[in-house]
Amino acid sequence: MESIIYNFFNVEVMIRARYLLWLGLQVTLKLAFVSLLFAILVGLFLAVVRNLNVRFLNVLIIIYVDLFRALPTIVLFMLVYFTWPYFGISLPRYWSAVVALTINGGAYFEEIFRAGIESIDKGQTEAARALGLSFTQTMSSVILPQAVQVVLPPATSNALELIKTTVLASVIALPELMKQAQQAHGSLANPTPLIMAALIFLVLLWPLVRLTGYLERRFAK
Numbered sequence: 001m002e003s004i005i006y007n008f009f010n011v012e013v014m015i016r017a018r019y020l021l022w023l024g025l026q027v028t029l030k031l032a033f034v035s036l037l038f039a040i041l042v043g044l045f046l047a048v049v050r051n052l053n054v055r056f057l058n059v060l061i062i063i064y065v066d067l068f069r070a071l072p073t074i075v076l077f078m079l080v081y082f083t084w085p086y087f088g089i090s091l092p093r094y095w096s097a098v099v100a101l102t103i104n105g106g107a108y109f110e111e112i113f114r115a116g117i118e119s120i121d122k123g124q125t126e127a128a129r130a131l132g133l134s135f136t137q138t139m140s141s142v143i144l145p146q147a148v149q150v151v152l153p154p155a156t157s158n159a160l161e162l163i164k165t166t167v168l169a170s171v172i173a174l175p176e177l178m179k180q181a182q183q184a185h186g187s188l189a190n191p192t193p194l195i196m197a198a199l200i201f202l203v204l205l206w207p208l209v210r211l212t213g214y215l216e217r218r219f220a221k
Helices: 002-008 011-050 055-070 073-087 093-118 122-130 135-172 177-188 192-220
Strands: none
Touching (some): 002 192, 011 055, 011 093, 011 135, 011 177, 011 192, 055 093, 073 093, 073 135, 093 135, 122 135, 135 177
16 A cells, blocks of 8 residues: 555655646646637638538548548647648647647537538528528528537537547647656656646546536437
């Protein structure tokens, strides 16, 4: 028992590692918030454009969605950070991570929003257009408000996955929470910082897990 406490719940190590983990947590929260916001906007924009039924645009969107849903996110991080400079685009680690998460998350959100839009009876679109509403007015005032309850549960679940994916930013040495925990682990020769990082993620994400479950039950009725 003493060995377990010393190696995994060492109070002295916790105190020494707390500042590094605090810095990492701030980076993680900022990365998650900005990436999630951009991914939602990209996904919503593409879903609305796809609803225009312009064949050429739809083909491009389908290729984008299929490609980045199939590509492992960790590979996307490395592609953005290590290969874009060869094309004259050099981004800091933080913005490379934001771009990678936005590209990946946007592909999933597009499918979620598209399914929500398509779940609304097409007769409502026809009625709105018959009343003289433009495509934009129809979408913003008629279709999207009704699609919210359809997309909310899967969108919340996808947001949860995106936040968890921020740990992969350590592959490009971004000092987010897990990277800082690994650094503290190495310098202190004790895995306690890794346990601390895991507990922090648990505290942050458990409410979101419960919210996802509630929304799924609420809107399944």
